[in-house]
Amino acid sequence: MLENTDYFNQVMIILGGSVISTALLRRLRLPPVLGYLAVGLLIGPYAFQLIPNPDDLSFLSEFGLVFLLFSLGLEFSLGKMNALRKTVFGLGSSQVILCSFFFWSVLHFMLGFSSETSLIVAGALGLSSTAIVTQELTRWNELNSSHGHSAIGILLFQDLAAVIFLIMIPALAGTSDNSFSFAIGLILLKGVALFIVMLAVGKWLMPFIFHEISKTRSEELFVMTVLLVALTAAWITHALELSMALGAFLAGMMLGESHFKHQIEADIRPFRDILLGLFFVTVGMQLNYQVLIGNLHWVILGSIGLVLSKAFLIALLAQLLGKDKSSSIRTGLILAQGGEFGFALLTLALTNGLLEAKTASLVVAIIVFSIAVTPFLIRYNADICQRLIPNKPYEEVPPHNSEELAEATSELNKHIIVCGFGRVGQTVARFMRKESLPILALDNDPIRVQEATGGGENIFFGDSASRKVLEAAGLHRASLVVITVNEYEQTLSILRSVRALDYQIPVVVRTRDDSHLEDLKQAGATEVIPEALEGSLMLVTHVMTQMHIPFRRIARMVQTAREQRYQLLHGYFHGRLSQLLDKQGNPRVRLHPVKISNSCYAHGKTIEEIKLNSCQVQILRIHRKNEDIEHPEANIRLTSGDTLILQGLTDQIEQAESLIYSG
Structure with missing residues (x-):
């Protein structure tokens, strides 16, 4: 049993290492999860032994998973879950069975492991990482895409399957008091009962509680209530011998139906991100670098084999069950890694004498390696898919490669190219149509392109930051480029691509606020329109009109503010709740x-x-x-x-x- 000071020292070591590694990887534009894994490896029991017994801090990693699944549940209403039922129980169950059987066959017949050992290792390899997949899908805004929904549906079933595997191991070792079939039946019964109870609580009790809490106007009380709800749901499922993460997900799903959803999501995010980082540190602690170095060739071959075979099997299954080809491939790439529940299975099997320590270390190393490459697979899943099926990059929309795009826009001249066709891009298009001005829109959201195409918009699927796409869109013949995307980095990338082609064309850029106004001007933007500042000017215009100030005087004041690059509007007096940093971590004026x-x-x-x-x-x-x-x-x-x-x-x-x- 550790003393309180020992706990404090170990947490300080983890936090210090995490801060340094995350800051370094952010500068290198690499996923921070790699830093967490590296910190875990270095401070764990197999390297410098700063934390000799990682199990003492396992509760921190469990909290990370709890808050991750809780925030994920907020994104999935009952309607969405009903729509995903075929994916969860159809594709999800098929994936676990097929992948586990494939890995069992390879381990048992080709590598000579016993049936029990092969089954445990196959189960560990057949599961994917809920933590990293959901985090990265959210990071790249792909959670609500077709492949994102498929991945989440499979992961939900995997969480249920992990519970079954955990029950199976004591039964295989002969240490379980109950028969296997009885235990599985009991789990299913508990799960159904829990879902019904959570549904009732979420529909009738939770909205009342949060409504009363919101009346107090106390942020502290609201956040504490959110934490209590998430942890209570996890505690209940743990008491029922189910997955804590499953309970948190159900609680989040019930609260996702309420109008408090967005506030809850904002409050829970800091806790989720910090604890998830600690979770990945504990994963890194499982890696024995001596076994890794001594068997590096097997670890690399095993990791490559795991990723390729799992991606292929999942993509094949998804396509057989009715998913389109591109979505199937992207789902396979997203779920090609091993998962965190695999570590729990291996640890339990080791405890029950069903697995040798060296075999467990090798499998852990293979899973960690596969997790390490996952951020890159998720980040570039669209590019990989496009290389695999170049003539048909996305099935959801009419395919547009650059040649087809160039052919379709060949007769356009003096047109306006709108990069990003969200709310602002569509507003620009409506006004341009009223003036009979030719317009062409580019967007990389396949569903939006499909919907807008059906509505008669002149829109094409494509990455606006690609010079090839811009040239095919007739940039050299266009009269104006309007960039309306949300993210600053993406905006800057598009702007640089336009200027790199060296066409002297005006570029109007929309931003949320003035935090990057000067940077965008220096990058070549002709005009930068900060949405928040223009909204302020519009409000001022209406206020002064109501005060009967002559319109010419109002127009002159507004025009002066614009000519001075909104100098009058830059910055504001900050309050207690003001954000002093923007989304990129840069200080605000x-x-x-x-x-x-x-x-x-x-x-x-x-x-x-x-x-x-x-x-x-x-x-x-x-x-x-x-x-x-x-x-x-x-x-x-x-x-x-x-x-x-x-x-x-x-x-x-x-x-x-x-x-x-x-x-």
Whole structure:
């Protein structure tokens, strides 16, 4: 039993290593899960032994899976689950049976393992990683795609199958008190009863509880209630000898029906991501580097064999059960790895004497290797699929390769190319059609392309960041490019591709806010339209109209703000709940008031003499008695009572304050 200080030291080691590895891999643009696995390997019992017994911290990894499945359940309403029932029980059961039988046959007949050992290892290899697959699908916004739904459906059945395998191992070892058939029947009965109870609780009790909690307007109470619900559901299923992750998923699914879904999802995400990182560290601890080095060729061959055979079998099954070819291949690529439940099976088999330690270490190494390549397989599953079936990249939409796209757009001239056909792209298209202006849209969402094509839109499937696609879309003949995608990195990639082709064509870019305005301008954007700032200008226009201010004066003020690149609107006064970092982790521009007193260094000095330019901070305005001096000149002398409204990043503003107060 570990002392409290030992627990604290071990958690500190894990967190410290995770922070360093994640920061390093983020800079290298590699998946952070590789860093977690590497940290686990280094600090685990087989390397530096900083944590000699990983089982003492296994509860942390279990919490990670609980919150992952809870947040995943929020995404799947009862309607979605009903639609996925064929995938879960049809494709899911077929996948587990076929893959397990295939691996059992190879292990038993080709490698000479016993029937029991072959069955356990086959079960471990037949399961996939719920944690990494759902995390990466969410990261790349593919959770709600056709292949994403297929993958999640199979993973849900795999969670049920993992419970069956865990029951099977003591039975094979002769240590189980109940017969195997009785145990399976009991599990199914418990599962059905639990689902009915959770359905009732989720429909009638949970909405009432969260409605009452929301009335208190207490964030702490709301978050604590969410945590309590997720952990209670996991505790109940654990008490019923079912998977904790399964209970959390059911709880999330029930709450996904409520209008609190999005708030719950936002509150749970930090806990989920942190604990999932700890989970992958514990996975890395299972890897024995001595066995890995001594049998590296077998580990590599085993990992390649696992990924290729599993991807092929799943793709084949999916296609036989009615999925289209591209979706089947992408589902196979996504689920080609081993899974976290495999480690639990191997550990239990080792405890029951059904598996040798060396064999278990080899299988663990193979599973870890397959997990390590999974982020790349998921990230590039579309590219791999397109190479395998180049003439038919996606079955959901009419196929468009670059030659077909070029042929279809050959008669277009002086047209507008819209990159991204979401809400904003479609709004642009509607107004352009009213003016009879030719428009061509590009989007990489096959379902959206299918829907829009059916609605008569001139839209083609393609990656707008591809120079080949842009050329085929007639970029050299176009009069304007409009980039409306959500993600900054994707926007920047498209913009660079357009400018790399060296056509002097105007490019209008839509962004959410002003955090990347200057970067996009430097990358070649003709105009950058921050959605939030334009919305503010529109609101101001309506407010001033209601106050009977002449429209010409309003229009002049709005136009001035636009000409000054929204300088007047950059930054705002932050509150307790404000986000000081954007989605990429970069600091946001903020406003901050500083009042001048007689004791300040800046009292009696001009703005130029203070040298605030060295801090890269601007004085947006000076509030002096009953007047505001907008964009003050450098020769204005500051006096006691003046309030300077500073604009800049947080650390820059802190430096500026220091200059103003003490010089």
